[in-house]
Amino acid sequence: MTAAGVQSSPPGAVPARLADRPAVASLRLAWLYLVSRRIPAALGLLAGLGALLWAALHWRWNISGGLAAQQLIPLTIETGSAAVIAVTTHGPFGGPERATGRWLPWLRLAAAVALTAAAFGALAAGAAGGVLPGGTLALLRNLTGMTGTGLLSAAVLGGAFGWTGPMAYWLATESVLAAGWTTPWIWPARPPHDRGAAICAALVFAAGIAAGTLLGARDAGRRSAPD
Amino acid sequence: MTAATDAPVRHRSPRAGGAVTLTAARLLRIELRRSAMPWIFPVIAALFWFDSYRFGAGSPPYWVLRTFWNMGQGRTFLDFAPFVAGVAAWMGSRDGRRGTADLVAGAVWPRWAVQLAAWAAAAIWAVGAYLVFVGVMFAVYARQGLQGSPPWWWVAVGAAAVTAFSAAGFAVGAFFPSRFAAPVAAFGAFLAVIVSDQNGFGDTSGWPLILPTNANGNYQPVSGIFYPYLPDLPIARMMFLAGIAVAALGLLGLPARAGGAWLRRAAAVVTLAGVAAAGTASGLARTAWLTPHGMTIPALHDAANDRPIGYTPVCAQAAGVPVCLNPAYRRYLPEVAADLRPVLAQVAGLSGAPARVAQVAGRYTSGMFENQSDVTVTISGTPPVLRVPLDEFNTLPSATPGSTAQFDQELRLLSVHAFVGAGNGAGTTAQEAVQAALLQHAGLPFATQLQALTIFGLPSWGQEYLQGLVPASAPCCGPGTSPGGPVYAAARRFAALPAAARHAWLATHLAALRSGQLTLGQLP
Numbered sequence: 123m124t125a126a127g128v129q130s131s132p133p134g135a136v137p138a139r140l141a142d143r144p145a146v147a148s149l150r151l152a153w154l155y156l157v158s159r160r161i162p163a164a165l166g167l168l169a170g171l172g173a174l175l176w177a178a179l180h181w182r183w184n185i186s187g188g189l190a191a192q193q194l195i196p197l198t199i200e201t202g203s204a205a206v207i208a209v210t211t212h213g214p215f216g217g218p219e220r221a222t223g224r225w226l227p228w229l230r231l232a233a234a235v236a237l238t239a240a241a242f243g244a245l246a247a248g249a250a251g252g253v254l255p256g257g258t259l260a261l262l263r264n265l266t267g268m269t270g271t272g273l274l275s276a277a278v279l280g281g282a283f284g285w286t287g288p289m290a291y292w293l294a295t296e297s298v299l300a301a302g303w304t305t306p307w308i309w310p311a312r313p314p315h316d317r318g319a320a321i322c323a324a325l326v327f328a329a330g331i332a333a334g335t336l337l338g339a340r341d342a343g344r345r346s347a348p349d
Numbered sequence: 350m351t352a353a354t355d356a357p358v359r360h361r362s363p364r365a366g367g368a369v370t371l372t373a374a375r376l377l378r379i380e381l382r383r384s385a386m387p388w389i390f391p392v393i394a395a396l397f398w399f400d401s402y403r404f405g406a407g408s409p410p411y412w413v414l415r416t417f418w419n420m421g422q423g424r425t426f427l428d429f430a431p432f433v434a435g436v437a438a439w440m441g442s443r444d445g446r447r448g449t450a451d452l453v454a455g456a457v458w459p460r461w462a463v464q465l466a467a468w469a470a471a472a473i474w475a476v477g478a479y480l481v482f483v484g485v486m487f488a489v490y491a492r493q494g495l496q497g498s499p500p501w502w503w504v505a506v507g508a509a510a511v512t513a514f515s516a517a518g519f520a521v522g523a524f525f526p527s528r529f530a531a532p533v534a535a536f537g538a539f540l541a542v543i544v545s546d547q548n549g550f551g552d553t554s555g556w557p558l559i560l561p562t563n564a565n566g567n568y569q570p571v572s573g574i575f576y577p578y579l580p581d582l583p584i585a586r587m588m589f590l591a592g593i594a595v596a597a598l599g600l601l602g603l604p605a606r607a608g609g610a611w612l613r614r615a616a617a618v619v620t621l622a623g624v625a626a627a628g629t630a631s632g633l634a635r636t637a638w639l640t641p642h643g644m645t646i647p648a649l650h651d652a653a654n655d656r657p658i659g660y661t662p663v664c665a666q667a668a669g670v671p672v673c674l675n676p677a678y679r680r681y682l683p684e685v686a687a688d689l690r691p692v693l694a695q696v697a698g699l700s701g702a703p704a705r706v707a708q709v710a711g712r713y714t715s716g717m718f719e720n721q722s723d724v725t726v727t728i729s730g731t732p733p734v735l736r737v738p739l740d741e742f743n744t745l746p747s748a749t750p751g752s753t754a755q756f757d758q759e760l761r762l763l764s765v766h767a768f769v770g771a772g773n774g775a776g777t778t779a780q781e782a783v784q785a786a787l788l789q790h791a792g793l794p795f796a797t798q799l800q801a802l803t804i805f806g807l808p809s810w811g812q813e814y815l816q817g818l819v820p821a822s823a824p825c826c827g828p829g830t831s832p833g834g835p836v837y838a839a840a841r842r843f844a845a846l847p848a849a850a851r852h853a854w855l856a857t858h859l860a861a862l863r864s865g866q867l868t869l870g871q872l873p
Contacts, residue, residue: 160527160528163529164529194544198539198543201536202532202536205532205535205536206532209528209529209531209532212528279392280388282439282528282531283385283388283436283531285435285531285535285536286389286392286432286435286535287392289431289432289435289535289536289539290392290395290432292539293396293400293428293431294396294400296543297399297404297424
């Protein structure tokens with residue numbers, strides 16, 4: 123038996139001097155946070171959803187039915203993007219990370235905003251494949267609002283279940299579209315330039331960002347959630 | 350030397366079998382306590398109230414109508430399926446996410462058995478919640494005094510669908526252990542249901558019938574009132590969904606680390622059995638054909654289900670003529686009698702006038718009742734009976750205030766149309782004119798008749814008749830359209846006669862009018 127190697131640093135570790143530099147330390151912290159939240163994988167999924175939207179619009183995938191049916195595939199893809207963003211809030215470390223992570227709220231905020239922007243970019247690029255109902259303005263409104271529902275459900279139910287908010291909202295939207303209701307709280311049912319719908323979506327997004335930043339996802343914080 | 354070869358073969362004692370059962374029960378109990386499924390019930394409950402319950406609340410008070418959206422079109426199941434699939438995927442990915450797959454592979458129980466216990470816990474929670482939610486909704490309906498009988502077969506199909514999606518979601522999580530497995534399974538489930546449902550929406554034959562969200566041709570308004578709900582299609586659907594569940598669970602036992610060779614062979618057999626069951630059910634659905642009271646699958650059909658449900662009619666008098674309805678429609682009896690009173694009063698004593706009004710079951714030959722545009726009120730028999738299929742009326746009043754107006758108009762319009770003998774067409778111009786005059790004196794002024802003829806679901810002759818009542822030069826038929834033209838002029842002349850004169854003219858000319866021999870110029 124030998125103790126050789128016990129003192130050596132693990133592969134890929136940053137030398138102490140380099141790590142002491144604030145910029146490098148910040149970058150390393152951000153990278154570790156991104157990896158712990160599986161954000162690289164999430165970016166891949168968002169890119170895939172953008173490609174799916176491009177294919178759906180380019181080859182005019184459609185299903186029979188009325189207004190709800192025509193918007194079904196684009197809205198499902200937008201909802202899926204929001205769900206992916208919400209699921210990234212799931213953290214594996216729980217209390218220790220909260221106790222020691224001074225920058226955690228800022229990291230959560232930055233990650234949520236950056237992922238929403240990335241999702242919008244991916245879907246807007248996908249929308250170039252054809253004619254997106256409502257255009258990019260409606261895309262931005264729908265995506266941000268649904269992301270807000272995801273972040274709120276992550277704060278209440280846990281990051282692993284953050285997808286339930288966008289899914290529940292989308293199911294309710296589908297019924298409302300079929301019934302012809304036009305409440306601004308169901309913003310996908312309103313025209314892209316509708317101010318009330320935009321305000322409602324923005325409010326939900328702001329509430330989601332605030333909850334995600336200050337409280338974090340349920341399983342990343344004080345309270346336990348099922349695993 | 351080995352001790353094993355010399356040792357006698359030991360048979361499992363009854364006590365050992367009991368211990369296995371006890372251990373399995375303990376494992377299931379632990380999984381039930383650790384399952385994440387209950388965490389999403391508040392979300393499902395809110396959605397269930399908003400989507401499944403609230404959207405059907407405005408329908409007329411019949412089980413088959415009130416539950417058309419949530420059971421016939423499967424909204425209760427759709428409100429559950431994505432969430433159940435997602436959470437089951439989360440449970441199925443547990444070992445993979447935690448990196449404990451190798452650890453549990455060396456446990457006493459085969460990995461497949463442990464996975465089945467985790468799935469069973471998730472499925473028990475999900476199906477239990479589904480049954481509780483539906484039970485509460487049905488209890489509320491029962492308190493509201495709905496008529497007919499609840500669609501129990503569709504409840505069973507929903508439970509089977511929830512089970513199937515929990516199994517499919519669990520398999521997704523087990524094979525792709527990631528935090529993203531849950532949303533992928535949930536959105537996959539949603540897309541699978543909604544896209545297949547929408548694309549198969551208009552089909553009354555073929556594979557779309559196997560979908561639990563397809564109400565086309567198998568959820569008729571006569572179900573549970575005049576005839577039992579036909580269980581043929583629900584049985585095929587349960588078989589299909591059970592097959593999917595069994596196949597998904599069998600797939601879990603195929604990987605090398607799931608268990609020993611015999612266990613994997615058993616899993617392969619289970620998977621094939623599941624695929625065979627689903628395929629057989631799909632094949633059975635292709636043999637289904639539409640009967641007047643639902644879809645029939647010859648291989649599954651029980652002739653006893655074709656027998657009508659017996660009942661003693663409830664009756665009232667309208668201008669001396671008995672009006673009798675199915676007791677399930679008792680609440681509409683005063684309305685129907687009041688609507689028909691002015692019509693029957695005008696034709697009383699005429700040869701061929703109805704001696705009785707009876708409700709009959711509607712006949713559905715082309716799919717869903719929303720698309721049914723052939724409401725047929727007829728007069729037949731000796732003595733003549735006015736036969737009214739109330740269930741075919743799209744305008745059947747609900748609890749919404751003011752919802753009776755269109756029903757009143759439609760019932761009078763169709764009854765007078767049957768009386769003048771116009772049949773399934775608009776009739777001759779003379780018949781149209783007499784019809785308009787009789788309706789004028791039955792409380793339906795000429796201008797109102799134009800509105801009544803635009804009621805959704807009226808027979809196709811409605812448009813033709815409508816065009817006969819407006820001037821040829823006038824645009825037909827906006828809100829401001831006024832009646833005009835030769836038919837209208839003749840109708841006004843006839844309507845202007847005293848009641849006794851109209852009655853006397855009808856007594857003389859009714860047979861000729863009904864046979865289509867009269868022209869517009871022969872009207873007084």
